[in-house]
Structure formats: structure tokens, C-alpha cells
Amino acid sequence: MTATPTTYQDTVPRALRPGRTGLVARAVLLTAASLATVFPFYAMVVLSLKPGAAVELPGSLLPWHLSGSSYGAVLDAQDVPRWLLNTLVYSVVSVVGVLALAALAGYAFAKKRFRGREAMFWSFLSMVMVPYHVTMIPTFIMMAKLGGVDTYWGLIIPTLANAQAVFLMRQFIRDLPDEMFEAARLDGCGELRIFVSLVLPLLKPILATLGTFVFLWHWNDFLWPLIMGQSSGMRTLTVGIASLQQQQVPLSQVLAGSVIAFVPIFAAYLAGQRYFTEGVTGSAVKG
Amino acid sequence: MAAVAESRSRPRTRPQHVLRGPHARREARVGLLFVAPCFLLFLAFRFGPGIAGLVLGFTDYTIGDSTHFTGLDNFQRMVHDPLFWSSLRVTVVYSVIAVPFTIAASLGLALLTRRAFRGSRLFRSVFFLPVVTSLILASTVFIWIFSTKGPWSSLMGLLGLPEQSWLTDSALVLPALALVGIWSRCGYGMLILLARLQDVPRELEEAALMDGAGPFQRFRHIVAPQLKPAFFFLAVIETTNSFQIFDAIYVMTGGGPANASYSLVYQLYDAGFKYSDLGYASALGCVLFVMTVVVALVQRMVLGREK
Numbered sequence: 001m002t003a004t005p006t007t008y009q010d011t012v013p014r015a016l017r018p019g020r021t022g023l024v025a026r027a028v029l030l031t032a033a034s035l036a037t038v039f040p041f042y043a044m045v046v047l048s049l050k051p052g053a054a055v056e057l058p059g060s061l062l063p064w065h066l067s068g069s070s071y072g073a074v075l076d077a078q079d080v081p082r083w084l085l086n087t088l089v090y091s092v093v094s095v096v097g098v099l100a101l102a103a104l105a106g107y108a109f110a111k112k113r114f115r116g117r118e119a120m121f122w123s124f125l126s127m128v129m130v131p132y133h134v135t136m137i138p139t140f141i142m143m144a145k146l147g148g149v150d151t152y153w154g155l156i157i158p159t160l161a162n163a164q165a166v167f168l169m170r171q172f173i174r175d176l177p178d179e180m181f182e183a184a185r186l187d188g189c190g191e192l193r194i195f196v197s198l199v200l201p202l203l204k205p206i207l208a209t210l211g212t213f214v215f216l217w218h219w220n221d222f223l224w225p226l227i228m229g230q231s232s233g234m235r236t237l238t239v240g241i242a243s244l245q246q247q248q249v250p251l252s253q254v255l256a257g258s259v260i261a262f263v264p265i266f267a268a269y270l271a272g273q274r275y276f277t278e279g280v281t282g283s284a285v286k287g
Numbered sequence: 288m289a290a291v292a293e294s295r296s297r298p299r300t301r302p303q304h305v306l307r308g309p310h311a312r313r314e315a316r317v318g319l320l321f322v323a324p325c326f327l328l329f330l331a332f333r334f335g336p337g338i339a340g341l342v343l344g345f346t347d348y349t350i351g352d353s354t355h356f357t358g359l360d361n362f363q364r365m366v367h368d369p370l371f372w373s374s375l376r377v378t379v380v381y382s383v384i385a386v387p388f389t390i391a392a393s394l395g396l397a398l399l400t401r402r403a404f405r406g407s408r409l410f411r412s413v414f415f416l417p418v419v420t421s422l423i424l425a426s427t428v429f430i431w432i433f434s435t436k437g438p439w440s441s442l443m444g445l446l447g448l449p450e451q452s453w454l455t456d457s458a459l460v461l462p463a464l465a466l467v468g469i470w471s472r473c474g475y476g477m478l479i480l481l482a483r484l485q486d487v488p489r490e491l492e493e494a495a496l497m498d499g500a501g502p503f504q505r506f507r508h509i510v511a512p513q514l515k516p517a518f519f520f521l522a523v524i525e526t527t528n529s530f531q532i533f534d535a536i537y538v539m540t541g542g543g544p545a546n547a548s549y550s551l552v553y554q555l556y557d558a559g560f561k562y563s564d565l566g567y568a569s570a571l572g573c574v575l576f577v578m579t580v581v582v583a584l585v586q587r588m589v590l591g592r593e594k
Contacts, residue, residue: 022502030399034413037470041416043438044428057441105325112318113311120326127337129579131531133552134340134572137559139332144350161328191317220421222534223552227560238423242538245427255431258424269419273412276419281478 044262048255070252071260074244079232080257083240087261089152090225090236091218097160098214099207106169107199111181121170124163133223140227148228155228159218165210172206173199212272213279219265237261341576343569350563361570371571373546374554377461381550382529385465385472390521392469393476394514398506400477401484411481415474422471426538429467430454433539439463454540457547464548467535472528476521483517484510515593523586530578551575 042061049066051073074080108114109121127135139158140149148154176199184194200207225236235243241257269276344361348354365371400410417425433439435452444450453463487510495505533552536542542549551571559568 026399029395030410033396033399034410037413037417037474039438040425040428040432040470041420043432044424047428047431057436057438061438101325101328104321108318108321112314112321114315114318114322117318117322120322123326123334124329127333129576129583130337130341131572131575131579133531133555134569134576135333135336136340137565137569137572138336138339138343140560141348141350141565142336157328158332161325161331161333163329163333166325166329191321195321216419220419220423222421222423222537223556238421238534241427242423245430245538246541251431254427258427262420262424265419265421266416269416273415277415277478280418280475281482 102165110173392473397480
């Protein structure tokens with residue numbers, strides 16, 4: 001790379017563009033950092049395709065003599081398809097539930113006046129400092145008493161009321177103009193109708209980023225599914241793969257499981273990267 | 288009627304006729320109805336259990352038995368529990384290693400990809416990829432990376448250090464786990480810092496350049512002050528996160544060798560869900576809660592002093 005204007009966006013002033021040494025240094029550092037970032041992914045994929053190989057460097061990292069048999073083995077011997085299904089159910093149902101509940105509540109907090117509104121809203125915020133690990137213990141006890149352990153509903157329902165999602169929804173809806181809703185109301189539209197046909201379409205941007213964030217969070221969640229999924233058939237992918245690791249399953253098969261769990265997230269990341277970055281950073285900054 | 292009374296005390300943002308009479312009552316009813324499903328679930332599964340979890344720390348709760356308030360017994364037991372002190376030490380040492388290096392790495396990546404150049408967006412995407420990757424999955428491959436004959440020990444060999452597995456050495460296991468933490472988190476910090484870097488006034492930097500300030504001086508006097516709030520934010524988020532470290536340890540070391548990586552949340556998990564000692568587990572949760580609050584208070588104090 002040279003410091004010609006075509007290399008840089010014209011908005012970067014010439015004076016602040018790095019010189020030749022700076023460019024070389026940056027290229028070297030960027031390459032090193034990228035290699036360090038990507039290497040675990042590369043190793044995960046290549047080693048999952050080398051069943052039974054004594055893992056020796058650097059031979060085992062070269063991308064030939066590959067075989068997909070570990071994938072077959074892990075899919076046959078373990079409940080991987082079932083774990084995939086469980087993860088999908090956990091993530092998809094939770095996303096739909098969290099978004100629906102948070103949109104309704106956020107709309108009411110932003111646009112409706114009712115007794116106790118402030119108190120309710122503050123109770124949502126009051127839990128920000130309480131680590132999830134504190135909440136988890138009584139919730140588990142409750143679920144054990146209700147018979148929710150090792151069931152979908154026991155896994156999913158406690159995660160649906162997401163304070164962060166409510167907070168972000170309220171912020172977003174507060175900035176929408178009141179006049180629009182008033183006009184619809186004067187036209188005689190019912191409240192639910194207004195919500196579904198007027199409010200929801202306006203929420204598309206926040207539904208997309210928040211939905212991505214919630215999906216990712218559930219897909220990668222570990223501790224709660226670990227506690228709630230006590231039989232193999234109720235594990236999610238993360239819990240299942242951790243159990244593979246502990247059963248001393250051959251490395252290539254564990255990694256094959258990891259690749260299977262990673263591919264859907266990777267594909268989604270490639271397709272909608274913007275939603276991931278906005279979802280993950282936006283949710284944390286404001287929440 | 289309550290809504291009407293409330294509306295009088297607050298600044299009026301809407302025409303008065305909307306707030307009076309049956310309309311206001313209807314609005315209040317609809318509002319409550321819309322909030323109710325979410326709020327009830329929140330009460331049942333977050334607010335209630337959150338409070339109960341803190342209270343349980345002062346009981347001898349185990350499933351099936353009758354429960355007694357035992358006052359500070361759990362905390363007295365904790366004081367005399369070497370495993371608690373060990374897990375607290377592991378948690379704090381891990382955080383002390385992981386947090387500064389994560390922020391430093393985030394800053395490095397942010398400065399490297401700050402100015403738009405060909406491929407700068409691709410680099411950002413690559414650096415963010417570990418953030419969306421489950422630590423469980425990543426850990427399965429990091430076990431191999433840190434194994435005795437793995438790439439990390441070979442790399443150490445090239446640097447003239449002993450070739451050994453960092454995960455089985457009690458002095459090196461936390462640095463190894465911190466490396467995984469840095470790998471998985473620095474893309475997040477990079478994005479937070481990049482957002483703030485957009486706000487650095489370019490005129491200031493150019494002016495400093497005219498005055499002959501070198502890159503280091505420009506960073507220290509112009510860029511760094513702008514980034515300060517973001518640094519604070521990251522420090523709080525990353526510290527709180529690393530106080531809760533569990534996933535990577537569970538898969539990579541199981542707390543070993545000899546409890547050298549046995550963290551607070553790991554002990555909470557074992558106490559509660561392996562030994563069904565839910566009262567003691569809740570007391571450990573109280574400690575985690577206090578640690579979280581202390582981090583927030585420190586942040587408040589430091590920010591307060593700045594102002």
C-alpha cells in the first residue's frame with residue numbers, strides 16, 4: 001500500500017495519513033492480530049476433519065488428508081441433532097417471546113400513563129446490579145417444585161422478561177411522534193390494532209438488532225441450560241459439547257460438534273453483520 | 288382517575304382533553320394491560336428470585352428440608368472455608384490479568400482500524416467474530432492450543448521458554464485463561480472505542496500536528512482524553528464480566544490443577560447444583576453481588592471526582 005489518495009478515503013486529511021513506515025507497521029500488526037484471531041477457527045475446522053490423527057505440529061494443521069468421518073461419528077453416537085433442535089427451540093421461542101413482551105411493555109411505558117408506571121419501570125432497572133447467578137438459584141428451586149426442570153417451558157419461560165430489552169424498547173418508542181397514534185385513535189382504531197399495524201412496523205430496526213442480540217445470547221447461553229437440562233435429550237449445543245469434552249470423546253469429534261454449533265451463527269454473522277455489531281454494542285451501552 | 292391526578296403534577300406534553308375523563312381511564316387500562324405480561328413474568332422470575340437469592344444467603348436452605356434463618360452462619364463458614372478464599376483469589380487474579388490486557392488489546396485494534404482504508408471493514412469484522420462465538424465452542428479448540436504439544440507451547444519453545452501445557456501448571460493456568468478471555472472480548476472493546484474515536488475533532492489533531500506533536504503526544508493529549516468515558520465503561524463491563532468467569536473454566540480445566548482455576552461462580556455452581564447446598568451457594572452469590580456493587584461504586588467515585 002502506498003499513500004496515494006486512492007488508497008484512502010478522501011476524508012482523511014493528508015497530514016494525518018501515516019507515512020511509509022507507519023503503513024508497513026500497521027500492515028504487520030494487522031496481519032499478526034488477524035492471524036491470532038482467526039487461528040482458533042481454522043484449527044477448529046481443520047482438526048475436526050482429521051479423525052484419529054495423532055495431533056502433531058505442523059503436519060496436523062495442513063489442509064489435506066481430510067475426512068468428514070468425525071461428523072458422522074459425532075452425529076451418530078451422540079444426541080447432536082437433538083441438541084441442535086433444543087438450541088433452536090430455546091433461541092427462537094425466546095426471541096419471539098422477549099420481543100413481543102418487551103415491545104408491548106416498552107410501548108406502554110413510553111406512551112401510556114397509568115398508576116404505578118414509574119415504580120414498575122424502576123423495578124426493572126433495579127435488578128441491573130444483581131448478578132444473574134443470584135437469581136438463578138431461587139428460580140431453579142421454583143422450577144424444581146413446579147416440575148419444570150428438564151422441560152422446554154422450564155428452560156424458556158424464566159428468560160422471557162428481559163429488562164434490558166424493555167428498556168431499549170422504551171427508549172426507541174419514546175422518540176416516535178405521538179401525533180401518529182392520536183390520529184389512528186381518533187379514527188376509531190382499537191388499541192391492539194394500533195399496536196400491531198402502526199407501532200410494530202415502526203419498530204423494525206430495533207426488533208432486528210435486539211432480536212439478533214437475544215438470539216445470540218440464547219444460542220451461546222450455558223449456565224442456565226446446564227442446570228435445567230439434566231438428561232442428555234434436554235441439553236442445548238453448548239451444554240452437549242461441554243459434556244462431549246468431559247466424556248473424553250476424541251478431539252476431532254468434539255471439534256466437529258463445535259463446528260456444527262458454530263456454522264449457523266457464522267452464517268448469520270456473514271448475512272447480517274450490522275445487526276450483530278449494533279445489537280451487541282447498542283444493547284450494552286444503553287442497557 | 289389516578290392518571291388524571293398524575294397528569295396534573297407533571298409537565299403537559301399533550302393537549303389537555305386527551306388526558307381527562309374516560310379517555311385517560313382507558314389509556315391507563317390499556318397501559319397496564321400491555322405491561323402486565325412482561326411485568327408479571329419479571330416479578331416471578333427476576334425480581335422475586337433476585338431478592339430471594341440474596342435472602343437465601345442467610346438461610347440453610349437445601350431442597351426438601353425445612354429452612355431456617357441462620358443469620359450470618361453462611362458467611363462465618365465462608366471466612367473459615369479455604370476453598371472460598373482460593374476461589375475468590377482466582378477470580379480476582381484472573382480479572383486483574385484479563386481486564387487491563389483486554390482493554391489494551393481493544394485500544395490497539397481500534398487505533399489500527401480507525402482510519403478507513405481498503406479492507407478496514409473486513410479487519411473489523413474479523414476482530415469482532417470471537418465476540419459472537421460461544422466460549423464453550425472456542426474452549427474446545429483452546430484446550431488443544433494450550434496442550435503440551437500444542438501450538439502455544441511450541442511458540443513458547445521458539446521464544447526459549449519451557450515447552451509445557453499452560454493449563455496444567457498452577458502458575459500459568461490463569462494467564463492462559465486470560466488469553467482466551469482477551470481473544471474473545473477485545474473485538475467488543477474495539478467497537479466501543481471506535482465509536483468514540485469518531486468524535487475526536489479532526490481539527491484538533493491537525494492543529495497539534497502543525498505544532499509538531501508526534502503521534503504519541505497527539506494520542507496522549509487529544510485522543511486519550513476523548514476516550515476516557517469509554518475506558519471507564521469498558522473497565523466496569525469487563526471487570527463485572529470477569530468476576531463471573533465460569534464457561535471457559537468449566538470446559539478447559541474443570542477448576543484445576545488443584546483448584547488453581549476454581550472461580551467463585553464455579554464454587555457457587557458446585558455448592559448449589561452438585562452438593563445441593565443452596566443456602567451456601569446463595570451466600571456466595573451475595574459476595575458476587577457485593578463485588579459488582581463495589582465496582583459500580585468505585586466507578587461513581589472516580590467519575591464524581593473528575594467532575
